[in-house]
Amino acid sequence: MSTVDVNPIPPSTRSAQRRMRLICLNVALAWVAPAGAEALDLARAYEAARLNDPTFRAAIAALDAGREEKILGRAQLLPSIAATYTTNRNTTRSTQGQVTASTEATQTSTATSTSTITNDRLQTASAFTGPLSGQPRESQRRVTDSDAATQTDSTGHSTVDETEIETNKFRDTTTALQLRQPLINFGAMAGYRQGKALSAASEARFRSQQQELMVRVAEVYAGALFAEESRRLALTQLVTLNEQQTTNERMLSSGEGTQTDVLETRAKRALAEAQLIEAEDALLVARNRLIAMTGVRATSFAPLKTDIVTTSTLASTPEDWHGLAMTQNGLLEALRYQVEAAHQEVNKAESGHYPRLDLVASVRRENFRSNVNPISNTTTSVGDSSSTSTTTGSTSSVSTGSAPLLNESSNSNFTTTSNSAATSSSRFNAEQNLATRRRTTNHVVGVELNVPLFSGGAVSARTRQVAARLIQAQAEMDARVDEVLLELNRQLRLQQSTTLRVQALEQAVESGRIAVDATIKSTAAGVRTNLDVLNARERLVTAERELADARYAHLLAFLRLRFNAGVLTEDDLMQLAGR
Incomplete structure (x- = not known):
């Protein structure tokens, strides 16, 4: 056997490299396993995901919100009761203007008196007699605390008198209670049916999302198991190649091996690393994916039970599975309820053309209280010594009309001529603070008919809009049905094919192990080379990795098939967990 003329690596250097690689490998394995972690199985992972998975928590919130739709729809048919309370404080001031004709003497006297009585208190008398003529004055003038606006024209024949005659302060309180009961309301009936459909849709959708959570947990858990199995196979292969490289180097140093064998093993070893x-x-x-879903940090994972019975007694043919999906699939059921809700939305929009009849009953109570400061209806006279000295030698007086005048507190410069001063004073005080209180209670029971006549075309436009959305909902449901049936067929076929694939790969693994042993023996006998041994071991590792992948794919196909048919339960998940 020929050798390649290359410089071999010194044994000391090779030993140092092996030690360094082993140290790095141990560090990497320690870094992958997080501190404070624990063992985990599929059943516990599912229970933790129900509490921690954000998608499932959102589904729970959506279910709670959807359940309220039925109550909201029913509320439109039940009576509504409203109570109102209103209180107000009001202040009203009244003024009056008057134009009078008078004599020249009276005009002069009026001007003099006006300058004197500004901001003075009035004193009333039951009758007034002029000091010269001895007869009652017929012309009278209203005077208040504000400046008397008495004006004289250039000829002295008319006066304008603008006077504040009354201040009214009052407070009113209103309490009302109203009950309204719909008697005929087509929109409310459609809203109630729509609320029932939406609540049922949320229930069906949540059931589908709960089954989907089982599939997602199983997928992530199986992915973690497969990753762990792949790492174990890669580590086993690396250890085997390290031993193979050591053997080749020893044989090379003793003159029995070749440099080519060393280089081939070194290349395979680098690839294994x-x-x-x-x-x-x-x-x-x-x-990390499993931690994000479950919130549990695990160092190891319990294996799944791969020898479960995946055949179902519920269905045996694709047509049977299709029938199960059409009746049991939660997502398809939710879509059917959505179509029903869209249909009721059309009815609700069309009800905008129909009359509504309500029973109305109400109780209304009003409390009114006022404080009035009126001017006395009796005559008022003005006496002024300075006025008397500046007039025609006689004391003139001005008497006002019978309209009420405002009484306010000020320093009085008026003199009152009366047959009885005590009598006029008591009448003035009685009229000083007038108070009025009134309470009214009103009971009403009747019916209210509301007939829509014209709304600018909004009702017709709304009806056309929701009718188009009904067609959209029906089309989306049909598309989703096609997707579910296609996925159902794919998973059914995948379950059948993975069963055969697992059986074939089990035979491949068994044959691969035998082939590795035979190749090693053949290499020792000189029939096979070192490269044949490396290739046989590589094929064995590949077959073992594919076998693990096929087993997990078979289990997941079993779960997905039952999920698309709508018959997946927690018992199926516990069966995979071995419980």
């Missing part, structure tokens, strides 16, 4: 690094990365990713 790369495969090990790739397997470790895949395992880390798989573990």
